[in-house]
Amino acid sequence: MTGSLLVKPDLSPAAAQVHRITPASAGWRYVGFEVFDLHPRQKLEREMFDREQCLVLLSGRASVGVNGQSFGVLGGRRSPFDGKPYAVYVPARSQVSVEAETNCELAVCSAPGEGRLPPRLIQPDDVGEEVRGAGTNTRYVRHVLPESTVAERLLVVEVVTPGGHWSSYPPHKHDSSHGGETQLEETYYHRLSRPGGFAFQRVYTDDRTLDETMTVEDRDVVLVPRGYHPVSAAHGFDLYYLNVMAGPVRRWQVSTAPGYEFLT
Numbered sequence: 001m002t003g004s005l006l007v008k009p010d011l012s013p014a015a016a017q018v019h020r021i022t023p024a025s026a027g028w029r030y031v032g033f034e035v036f037d038l039h040p041r042q043k044l045e046r047e048m049f050d051r052e053q054c055l056v057l058l059s060g061r062a063s064v065g066v067n068g069q070s071f072g073v074l075g076g077r078r079s080p081f082d083g084k085p086y087a088v089y090v091p092a093r094s095q096v097s098v099e100a101e102t103n104c105e106l107a108v109c110s111a112p113g114e115g116r117l118p119p120r121l122i123q124p125d126d127v128g129e130e131v132r133g134a135g136t137n138t139r140y141v142r143h144v145l146p147e148s149t150v151a152e153r154l155l156v157v158e159v160v161t162p163g164g165h166w167s168s169y170p171p172h173k174h175d176s177s178h179g180g181e182t183q184l185e186e187t188y189y190h191r192l193s194r195p196g197g198f199a200f201q202r203v204y205t206d207d208r209t210l211d212e213t214m215t216v217e218d219r220d221v222v223l224v225p226r227g228y229h230p231v232s233a234a235h236g237f238d239l240y241y242l243n244v245m246a247g248p249v250r251r252w253q254v255s256t257a258p259g260y261e262f263l264t
Helices: none
Strands: 017-021 032-038 043-048 051-059 061-066 069-075 087-090 094-100 104-112 120-122 128-132 139-145 155-161 185-192 199-204 211-216 221-224 231-233 239-246
Touching (some): 032 043, 032 185, 043 051, 051 061, 061 087, 104 239, 185 199, 199 221, 231 239
Antiparallel strands (some): 043 094, 051 104, 061 069, 061 094, 128 139, 139 155, 155 239, 185 239
């Protein structure tokens, strides 16, 4: 993989697509990630032949249909910090139609698929919640598309980290098919609760052939092709991120960085 792991958003007034990350642009094989800002009555129509998708309504309301099946008007969060999301699982070889009812921020997560499963609505009550960590390592996890639910490759999760706390910590990795790990590429889409804030994310390997520490601002994406990837939120600025993971095996198994085992 070449180039920076930090991807800045396109926030120009004419841009409906804020992010477009593909396996080709990221230099890997599995994960794709896009973000759209849709205005009322604006439509997004698309078909992916060989990729499954998970549409996550980050904020606003929109009507969603898949292959002519309407799931109605979904959403209602004012921001990603405002409770659990609505999402729609879309198998490969499907036609998708989204029409915004209000200003709407839509994330589209994708991975290779064959279309073996039906489309389905994921309601807030379907999204499991978990408090992970303790003290200044406490964060709040929302399992949108976990391995306990059916999909071909995608894993999707939301995490809210209070300001001043660490997250994705102790440092862990999932880049190998050995040692109890599974190999998963991952994207982090970051949102901050207040304007002007920042967070830090480090992505590094044991041998330091990859070692990059990034100042993350609102709506940035961090790519994690391999290595450990802890996050720290600045005091006073709660941090949200949407994780998308995919790899050869749809299972989340990690190993902790040497020296940090006492924290597990």
